[in-house]
Amino acid sequence: MNKRIFEIPEEDILCKGHMACIGCGVPLAMKFMLKGLGRKTILVVPASCNSVIDGTYPFSASGVPLVHVPIAAAAAIASGIRAGLDMIGDIETTVAAWAGDGGTYDIGFQALSGASERNENIIYVCYDNEAYMNTGIHRSSASPFLAWTTTTPLSSPKNVPKKNIDFIMAEHKIPYIATASIAFPDDFIKKFATAKNIRGMRFIHILIPCQAGWKTNPSKTVKIARLAVQTGIFPLFEIKSGKITLNYNEKDVPVEEYFKLQGRFSHLKKKDIINIQRDVDRNWKRIIKLTKVV
Amino acid sequence: MAISVKEKRINDQQSLLLEGTYAVAYAVKLCRVKVITVYPITPSSAIAERLAEMVGDEELDAKYIKVESEHSAMASLIGASHVGVRTFTATSSHGLAYMHETLHWASGARLPIVMSNTNRSLGSPWSILAEQTDSLSQRDTGWIQFYCESNQEIFDTIIQSYRIAERVYIPAMINMDAFFSTHVLENIVIPSQEMVDSYLPEFKPKIKIDLNKPSAFGGVAPGDSYFEFKYKMEEDMLKAVDVAVKADNEFEEIFGRKYGIINCYLCEDAETILIMTGTAAGTGRVVIDNMRKKGKKVGLMKIRLFRPFPSRAIIDVLKNKIKIAVIDRNISRGVGGIFAQEIRAAFHNTKYHPPIFGFVAGLGGKDITPEQIENVLNYTIESDYPDREAYWLDIDV
Ligand SMILES: Cc1ncc(C[n+]2csc(CCOP(=O)(O)OP(=O)(O)O)c2C)c(N)n1
Ligand SMILES: [Mg+2]
Numbered sequence: 238m239n240k241r242i243f244e245i246p247e248e249d250i251l252c253k254g255h256m257a258c259i260g261c262g263v264p265l266a267m268k269f270m271l272k273g274l275g276r277k278t279i280l281v282v283p284a285s286c287n288s289v290i291d292g293t294y295p296f297s298a299s300g301v302p303l304v305h306v307p308i309a310a311a312a313a314i315a316s317g318i319r320a321g322l323d324m325i326g327d328i329e330t331t332v333a334a335w336a337g338d339g340g341t342y343d344i345g346f347q348a349l350s351g352a353s354e355r356n357e358n359i360i361y362v363c364y365d366n367e368a369y370m371n372t373g374i375h376r377s378s379a380s381p382f383l384a385w386t387t388t389t390p391l392s393s394p395k396n397v398p399k400k401n402i403d404f405i406m407a408e409h410k411i412p413y414i415a416t417a418s419i420a421f422p423d424d425f426i427k428k429f430a431t432a433k434n435i436r437g438m439r440f441i442h443i444l445i446p447c448q449a450g451w452k453t454n455p456s457k458t459v460k461i462a463r464l465a466v467q468t469g470i471f472p473l474f475e476i477k478s479g480k481i482t483l484n485y486n487e488k489d490v491p492v493e494e495y496f497k498l499q500g501r502f503s504h505l506k507k508k509d510i511i512n513i514q515r516d517v518d519r520n521w522k523r524i525i526k527l528t529k530v531v
Numbered sequence: 532m533a534i535s536v537k538e539k540r541i542n543d544q545q546s547l548l549l550e551g552t553y554a555v556a557y558a559v560k561l562c563r564v565k566v567i568t569v570y571p572i573t574p575s576s577a578i579a580e581r582l583a584e585m586v587g588d589e590e591l592d593a594k595y596i597k598v599e600s601e602h603s604a605m606a607s608l609i610g611a612s613h614v615g616v617r618t619f620t621a622t623s624s625h626g627l628a629y630m631h632e633t634l635h636w637a638s639g640a641r642l643p644i645v646m647s648n649t650n651r652s653l654g655s656p657w658s659i660l661a662e663q664t665d666s667l668s669q670r671d672t673g674w675i676q677f678y679c680e681s682n683q684e685i686f687d688t689i690i691q692s693y694r695i696a697e698r699v700y701i702p703a704m705i706n707m708d709a710f711f712s713t714h715v716l717e718n719i720v721i722p723s724q725e726m727v728d729s730y731l732p733e734f735k736p737k738i739k740i741d742l743n744k745p746s747a748f749g750g751v752a753p754g755d756s757y758f759e760f761k762y763k764m765e766e767d768m769l770k771a772v773d774v775a776v777k778a779d780n781e782f783e784e785i786f787g788r789k790y791g792i793i794n795c796y797l798c799e800d801a802e803t804i805l806i807m808t809g810t811a812a813g814t815g816r817v818v819i820d821n822m823r824k825k826g827k828k829v830g831l832m833k834i835r836l837f838r839p840f841p842s843r844a845i846i847d848v849l850k851n852k853i854k855i856a857v858i859d860r861n862i863s864r865g866v867g868g869i870f871a872q873e874i875r876a877a878f879h880n881t882k883y884h885p886p887i888f889g890f891v892a893g894l895g896g897k898d899i900t901p902e903q904i905e906n907v908l909n910y911t912i913e914s915d916y917p918d919r920e921a922y923w924l925d926i927d928v
Contacts, residue, residue: 279740281610294756297747302740304613305749306606307632313603317566317610317618318740320594324565324616330742348606351599 245426246272255298257290260455262445262462264290265419266364267299267335273429274360276301278331279322281315283345284308285337286371286447287364309344311336312352315359323358331360331433338365338379342400353409353438360432360439363402366447374450382516383509385501386450394504398516403442407476411438414476418444420463424473424484431475444471452500464495469521474528481527488521549719551712552577554682555621555647555705557719558689560591561727562645564619566611568596568604570626573659574713575649578621601626605633605644612642613748615739617693620644623709624651624665631669634702638673640749641764643696643703643734645689650678650809650860651709652895660896661709663809663861667837667869673764675703675771676838678808682717684790684835687782690727694778697734699767708860709896711810722786730785772839792836793844797823801830802853803912808834808870811860811892811899818904829908834870842877849874850883856911858904859921860893867891867921888917892924899924 250271257264263286271278280303282288288305292298306314311334319332336345341363349361368386369375376386378400389395406414413435417425425443432439444465448455465471469488474481492514496502505513549557555578559567567586569579585591594611598604601622608618622630627648637644648666652658666676675695679685685707692703707713740748752760775792783789796816798804807815812833819831832848834841849855859868866872871889878884888911893899903924910928922928 276745277742279742289751291747291750293751293753294747297745297750299745299747301745302742303745303747303750304610304740305747306609307636309602310606310609310633310636313598313606314610316596316598316603317568317607317612318614319610320566320596320607321611321614321616324592324594324611325614347600348603351603354599355597 243427243430245423246275250276250300252298252300254292254296255290256292257286258449260448260458261286261290262419262447262458263287263364265459266425266443266445269419269422269425270333270335270362270429271300273426274331274333274433277329278333279304279318281306281311281318281332281334283311283334283336283340284371285340286366287335287337289371308340309348311340311345312348312357312359312361315361316352316355316357319357319359333360333362335362335364337369337371338363338367339369339377341365342378342402350409353406353411353440356411356437358436358438360441362441362443364443364445366445366450367399368447368450370447370450382513383502383505385504391504403476406440407479409438410479411440412436412478413439414441416442416444416471416473418462418466418471418473420459420466421473421485428475450501452503453498457498461495461498464490464498468492468495469517470495472521472524474524481524483524483528492517545721546718547721548716549682550577550714550716551682551685551707552714553581554686554717554719555689556581556585557721558686559619560585561722561724562617562619562690562693562731564591564593565616566594566596566608566618567620568598568607569621570598570601570604572623572626574651574709575621575623575626575647577713578647601629602633605630605637608644609633609637609640609642612637612644613640613740615734615736617734618644619646621647623649624653627665627669628653631672634669634672634674636749637702638764639760641700643693643700645692645696645703645705647685647689647705647707649709649713650706658895659709661711661860662894662896663706663869666704666706667861667863669704670838670869673701673768674838675701675775676706677703677835678706678837679712679835680810680812680833682712682715683719683788685712686719687786687788687790690731691775691778691782693731693734695771695775697736698774699771700736701764701768701771706809708810726785730782768839772836772841775836790835792841793848794833794835795848796831796833798830798832798848800828802828803908804830804832804849804852804855805904805908806832806834806855806857806870806874809860811858814899814901815858815904818901818908821901822905822908827908827912840873840877845874845877846881846883849885850881852885854886854888854911856888856890856907858890858892858899858907860899862891862894871921886916888914889921890924890928891921
């Protein structure tokens with residue numbers, strides 16, 4: 238794990254009174270992000286749980302200007318805000334899109350890919366809870382292999398793997414990509430502070446357990462997020478100018494430890510877990526290999 | 532930059548020979564637009580090209596985002612407009628349809644974005660030629676809509692639209708006919724930058740993103756608030772009729788040109804009025820002249836402002852007429868032409884009920900000929916009442 242290289246601000250920008258469910262990891266992630274980015278930030282939020290979490294009119298819990306937008310539009314609207322700010326001479330303020338996995342991997346992907354190809358000077362954050370939680374736990378292309386969702390019921394669980402968004406983004410040759418976890422706040426906040434000082438398109442991917450959608454105990458949200466990293470299911474890394482660095486080098490927990498806390502995987506058979514473990518091991522090796530590529 | 536063939540200067544310094552697309556680009560430049568995003572589509576593409584040159588050559592100080600779709604074109608303007616800068620995009624047909632969701636968002640967020648749309652048919656089957664069904668099927672998105680006849684009118688309406696949109700905080704769409712406008716050269720009077728500046732001061736919105744007053748835009752509006760927002764918007768949309776009239780009058784004071792929200796030709800003593808829009812209205816006037824020579828009491832009304840619908844102004848002219856004919860280059864399947872339906876609706880709660888004959892013509896860029904228009908008027912004069920919602924020209928009549 239990285240050593241702490243800067244002081245985490247005491248002040249919380251995220252306010253009390255948000256409307257997240259009990260045990261939701263989103264406010265924690267939002268809080269950490271704003272610590273890293275500071276008050277000179279404009280958020281762009283497409284349709285997602287966060288459309289609700291921020292509060293209803295006339296309230297807003299984010300503590301910075303927040304623009305709600307249609308689900309497919311986050312990257313484009315953030316690009317437009319950036320262009321507008323540049324035209325009024327404000328090159329300092331950070332524009333950050335904060336989108337769910339559905340708004341990122343699926344319906345918002347065209348706009349995200351376009352903004353990435355143009356190397357827009359924005360930060361795009363995907364908070365990934367591995368389904369369309371806001372509409373009712375519907376499968377997305379970020380939902381894991383064999384996961385239960387309401388559109389992949391037990392009679393037909395998801396039969397294809399999760400899309401590898403980080404590497405798809407890497408192929409866009411953008412200056413900064415990182416994964417982050419609410420269970421590793423130092424690393425999380427540092428990544429946002431780093432991203433803030435880079436120009437061009439930056440993509441940060443956060444895995445956020447959802448107690449309602451993952452059928453987990455609300456008090457275990459952070460633990461499950463930590464297990465995702467420790468099992469190697471969600472490795473913490475950065476890709477800076479094409480160079481990948483692992484930020485958490487251990488992979489010492491079997492995937493079963495992660496699965497057994499989640500109702501959405503309760504139907505997995507022994508052989509399913511063996512297969513998944515094999516895939517996770519293979520992916521981990523691949524990343525290790527990539528870290529050695531100069 | 533080398534002056535291209537399309538804009539060969541003619542003697543008068545202030546006149547340029549421009550196609551409709553270039554007329555749009557020149558107007559946008561004079562309006563000092565700050566953020567531009569255009570996704571190409573025939574026959575609107577030359578707008579994207581000319582604006583790209585203007586920004587590239589630093590003739591125009593603006594950001595031009597080369598987006599990957601029309602959805603993103605409108606979306607990025609939504610973003611830029613939240614910061615409080617003037618914005619522009621251009622599209623057509625499938626591009627406009629693809630924007631649909633963002634059109635609602637832009638008007639709901641009260642962003643005075645201005646967009647040109649070249650009226651083009653929608654597939655299937657493919658056609659890139661003139662038809663208004665594209666913009667008319669966006670009539671409920673809460674945008675101000677103009678329909679223009681000449682390239683000068685297009686140019687001037689872009690400038691007027693910023694003034695109107697920024698007063699009522701409602702976005703505006705300027706419609707022009709595919710090819711008949713976009714690809715036809717016309718001599719355009721180009722005013723000086725000073726003249727446009729005096730008509731169109733810098734855009735300074737009442738509300739915009741402010742880091743010192745962090746607030747959310749467009750979040751969930753609970754209870755009665757959503758209803759109240761929509762009421763306020765409708766109030767302002769209705770006000771936009773007078774705002775448009777005023778903007779046109781003020782425009783005349785500076786530029787010496789004026790269009791009216793509707794335009795009437797020989798309507799005063801006419802017994803039968805023909806209603807048309809866009810470039811075809813020009814052909815309509817020629818037919819009116821010819822029929823007048825034959826002693827027929829006919830006149831032509833061109834509708835320029837379609838949203839908000841200027842019902843009062845229209846009824847005032849039409850109320851004592853014996854018959855009305857409407858030629859629509861558009862179709863709402865199952866009810867016929869859309870302008871005809873709107874005019875019927877405008878009459879409904881009045882005490883005047885002239886027969887209104889609807890004619891569908893020119894879909895997919897088919898010519899609307901003087902002979903057809905004369906047939907329309909003769910048919911209307913000779914029949915007591917229409918026996919259907921719409922007659923298809925050359926098929927029914
Ligand atoms: C065009 C469009 N289609 C569908 C929806 C309905 N919708 C709202 S949120 C959402 C899914 C959001 O999923 P995700 O991005 O993963 O965010 P989460 O709800 O999980 O936080 C969908 C499909 C919408 N708002 N707009
Ligand atoms: Mg999700």
